[in-house]
Amino acid sequence: MIITLTTDFGLSDPFVGTMKGVILAIAPSASIVDITHDINSYDVMEGAFILDGAYRYFPEGTIHVVIVDPGVGSARRPIAMATQGHIFVAPDNGILSFVLDSDPRPTGTSAYHITNRSLFNSQISNTFHGRDIFAPVAAHLARGAPIDSVGPLIVDYKKKLVPKPRLIRPDTLLGTALRVDKFGNIITNIRPESLKGDFAIRVAGLEIRRRVSNYAEADQGEFFAIEGSSGYIELALNQGSAAERLNVGRGAEIEVETTGTNQ
Amino acid sequence: MIITLTTDFGLSDPFVGTMKGVILAIAPSASIVDITHDINSYDVMEGAFILDGAYRYFPEGTIHVVIVDPGVGSARRPIAMATQGHIFVAPDNGILSFVLDSDPRPTGTSAYHITNRSLFNSQISNTFHGRDIFAPVAAHLARGAPIDSVGPLIVDYKKKLVPKPRLIRPDTLLGTALRVDKFGNIITNIRPESLKGDFAIRVAGLEIRRRVSNYAEADQGEFFAIEGSSGYIELALNQGSAAERLNVGRGAEIEVETTGTNQ
Amino acid sequence: MIITLTTDFGLSDPFVGTMKGVILAIAPSASIVDITHDINSYDVMEGAFILDGAYRYFPEGTIHVVIVDPGVGSARRPIAMATQGHIFVAPDNGILSFVLDSDPRPTGTSAYHITNRSLFNSQISNTFHGRDIFAPVAAHLARGAPIDSVGPLIVDYKKKLVPKPRLIRPDTLLGTALRVDKFGNIITNIRPESLKGDFAIRVAGLEIRRRVSNYAEADQGEFFAIEGSSGYIELALNQGSAAERLNVGRGAEIEVETTGTNQ
Numbered sequence: 001m002i003i004t005l006t007t008d009f010g011l012s013d014p015f016v017g018t019m020k021g022v023i024l025a026i027a028p029s030a031s032i033v034d035i036t037h038d039i040n041s042y043d044v045m046e047g048a049f050i051l052d053g054a055y056r057y058f059p060e061g062t063i064h065v066v067i068v069d070p071g072v073g074s075a076r077r078p079i080a081m082a083t084q085g086h087i088f089v090a091p092d093n094g095i096l097s098f099v100l101d102s103d104p105r106p107t108g109t110s111a112y113h114i115t116n117r118s119l120f121n122s123q124i125s126n127t128f129h130g131r132d133i134f135a136p137v138a139a140h141l142a143r144g145a146p147i148d149s150v151g152p153l154i155v156d157y158k159k160k161l162v163p164k165p166r167l168i169r170p171d172t173l174l175g176t177a178l179r180v181d182k183f184g185n186i187i188t189n190i191r192p193e194s195l196k197g198d199f200a201i202r203v204a205g206l207e208i209r210r211r212v213s214n215y216a217e218a219d220q221g222e223f224f225a226i227e228g229s230s231g232y233i234e235l236a237l238n239q240g241s242a243a244e245r246l247n248v249g250r251g252a253e254i255e256v257e258t259t260g261t262n263q
Numbered sequence: 264m265i266i267t268l269t270t271d272f273g274l275s276d277p278f279v280g281t282m283k284g285v286i287l288a289i290a291p292s293a294s295i296v297d298i299t300h301d302i303n304s305y306d307v308m309e310g311a312f313i314l315d316g317a318y319r320y321f322p323e324g325t326i327h328v329v330i331v332d333p334g335v336g337s338a339r340r341p342i343a344m345a346t347q348g349h350i351f352v353a354p355d356n357g358i359l360s361f362v363l364d365s366d367p368r369p370t371g372t373s374a375y376h377i378t379n380r381s382l383f384n385s386q387i388s389n390t391f392h393g394r395d396i397f398a399p400v401a402a403h404l405a406r407g408a409p410i411d412s413v414g415p416l417i418v419d420y421k422k423k424l425v426p427k428p429r430l431i432r433p434d435t436l437l438g439t440a441l442r443v444d445k446f447g448n449i450i451t452n453i454r455p456e457s458l459k460g461d462f463a464i465r466v467a468g469l470e471i472r473r474r475v476s477n478y479a480e481a482d483q484g485e486f487f488a489i490e491g492s493s494g495y496i497e498l499a500l501n502q503g504s505a506a507e508r509l510n511v512g513r514g515a516e517i518e519v520e521t522t523g524t525n526q
Numbered sequence: 527m528i529i530t531l532t533t534d535f536g537l538s539d540p541f542v543g544t545m546k547g548v549i550l551a552i553a554p555s556a557s558i559v560d561i562t563h564d565i566n567s568y569d570v571m572e573g574a575f576i577l578d579g580a581y582r583y584f585p586e587g588t589i590h591v592v593i594v595d596p597g598v599g600s601a602r603r604p605i606a607m608a609t610q611g612h613i614f615v616a617p618d619n620g621i622l623s624f625v626l627d628s629d630p631r632p633t634g635t636s637a638y639h640i641t642n643r644s645l646f647n648s649q650i651s652n653t654f655h656g657r658d659i660f661a662p663v664a665a666h667l668a669r670g671a672p673i674d675s676v677g678p679l680i681v682d683y684k685k686k687l688v689p690k691p692r693l694i695r696p697d698t699l700l701g702t703a704l705r706v707d708k709f710g711n712i713i714t715n716i717r718p719e720s721l722k723g724d725f726a727i728r729v730a731g732l733e734i735r736r737r738v739s740n741y742a743e744a745d746q747g748e749f750f751a752i753e754g755s756s757g758y759i760e761l762a763l764n765q766g767s768a769a770e771r772l773n774v775g776r777g778a779e780i781e782v783e784t785t786g787t788n789q
Binding site for chain 3 (some may be wrong): 275278279283295335339388394395
């Protein structure tokens with residue numbers, strides 16, 4: 001059974017290694033895979049977006065532990081959720097919003113408030129539920145504990161609004177930068193379908209009118225739009241960082257005007 | 264069998280991957296877990312502290328390879344040590360000091376000088392004993408080689424002084440910052456028992472009088488003390504970096520005055 | 527079966543985790559090992575050098591996925607190559623040049639153009655062949671698919687020139703810095719055999735005449751030459767960064783004059 005980990009814990013502290021120790025002590029044959037531990041500290045929606053790009057490539061039934069948890073130790077609930085054919089173990093703070101938003105199956109989602117202390121570590125800190133609650137619960141699920149053994153079914157789990165582009169003029173969408181990746185590509189929330197026909201994308205005072213199908217197609221130093229691997233339009237440079245050159249980060253406004261006749 | 268790795272090798276060079284290749288060539292079914300590879304270069308005591316926070320969460324019998332090794336290739340000994348129910352493979356430079364200091368079992372510790380070259384790589388460099396000695400020895404132990412097969416028993420292994428708070432006035436302890444974590448929390452060497460009753464913690468010109476039980480309990484921008492996940496008092500800010508705001512790093516002095524009557 | 531990963535993808539995005547999901551969905555019992563994901567973006571020859579230092583420590587038959595791929599989505603070919611007893615899955619852009627250069631076995635190398643779409647993901651992006659082509663092909667190979675099932679044999683795979691020192695005067699070699707490691711050691715392309723007898727190494731205005739056999743042998747603040755773990759001469763400082771102190775990076779010129787009589 002596979003358990004994935006997505007957190008804002010970084011790799012310099014022993015947090016992630018410790019969680020793996022807890023998991024392997026309970027479920028010695030679990031395969032543990034890191035998605036990333038470099039989520040910006042406390043940034044729930046960044047974690048939500050990263051998780052959504054990755055989880056669907058794992059086999060159905062994979063258990064995903066997802067922890068960006070500014071409310072650790074407070075009244076926010078730990079939850080386990082079955083949805084989209086996968087299982088998620090996380091704080092109930094909206095970190096599953098992107099997963100829930102994409103391809104919703106209204107009848108396939110069930111969420112449980114994790115309350116069964118017999119699945120926890122024997123000592124529970126108030127600052128590291130990744131180690132003391134989420135890791136051991138995921139390990140017990142990997143060993144075959146049924147999901148409803150973690151605690152009572154709930155329906156009021158938290159779902160935050162996923163940013164969508166909106167029409168601000170008849171021919172113009174206002175979108176946003178969801179993320180900048182390691183290469184400096186700006187991942188927008190615009191879907192490729194929105195770029196049919198001629199278009200002008202405006203971001204940070206620049207206008208981009210070219211769409212290419214692969215990076216190498218573009219000229220050196222030329223900004224362009226491209227369909228990225230997570231299914232959104234990305235703004236990019238061939239072998240350069242678009243985000244750095246434009247001084248654009250997550251949350252930046254992106255205007256898309258479609259002027260073509262063949263849209 | 265689980266083998267953990269804790270080093271100052273970083274993740275940009277092929278050092279860690281190469282060690283894993285060596286281990287898997289000898290012990291194909293070993294589970295290898297990274298604790299961290301981000302120990303500050305040559306900082307033996309940082310490695311010692313990180314290891315101590317993590318190892319106890321692994322199952323008994325786990326083999327921990329721990330390498331911060333400024334003396335690599337010199338006369339410093341490689342050792343294998345059984346203690347606290349776990350096995351450690353490391354240079355004999357004090358990196359096991361925190362492990363040995365906590366919960367000592369005088370009769371449960373035995374250390375061996377690693378000298379049995381039949382357990383090493385066929386070629387031994389003078390600069391990378393992680394690859395050529397520590398990894399293959401750990402792999403042979405994981406495959407079932409008895410610990411005393413690595414070489415002769417020794418009793419004069421190196422143990423460095425673990426920094427403890429000391430009483431500088433009848434009501435005042437002088438402690439130190441053991442580490443700053445990824446979130447900017449300052450991990451002190453003060454134990455929660457020392458904060459009974461009213462108290463004033465002084466660090467970098469600031470006085471902290473509040474202790475909370477979870478981060479979210481504190482107000483925005485308020486410094487507070489909290490029992491951290493490794494069992495020490497931490498100085499923190501809710502969703503901010505206390506270390507950055509106070510410009511405090513590892514080794515900083517921390518004074519704890521207990522003034523309360525109910526201590 | 528072991529699959530290693532060497533990329534310039536970094537660890538902050540979900541790229542690497544996603545590839546692991548794809549691999550485990552096809553080959554659930556594969557052992558996946560990261561060599562590094564910190565190759566400089568688009569730097570094919572850095573990837574080639576890193577790979578060469580690591581792959582030989584894995585068991586024969588290991589499958590190495592190596593992706594630094596500025597031409598992703600363009601006409602550059604994906605290839606699978608059997609050489610040196612290992613299998614490599616990579617873009618055909620020279621990233622296997624160091625592997626091919628060292629210890630060549632003219633009769634042991636065979637390369638195949640990956641064209642068999644039945645081994646790919648069902649949807650192929652133009653920007654992430656790591657996920658859509660390289661990972662699933664490696665997983666199928668790990669499950670036992672024969673290498674010639676990926677596509678036709680080719681002989682015109684790309685091999686870039688590996689930088690070698692050259693004689694610029696009867697007693698003087700001109701070499702180069704292949705890499706700076708995490709500790710600031712400057713890895714040159716000079717082999718230890720070239721330093722027989724007395725020598726003077728000139729780099730960035732400094733002359734180094736001392737060679738030691740381990741770091742601790744040198745005095746504090748003294749620059750020296752040492753045989754590094756990858757079999758090249760390295761320029762180093764004891765517990766300091768030679769590269770930082772000399773302000774020297776990859777590609778820097780390194781002159782080696784041998785003046786001794788006993789060479």
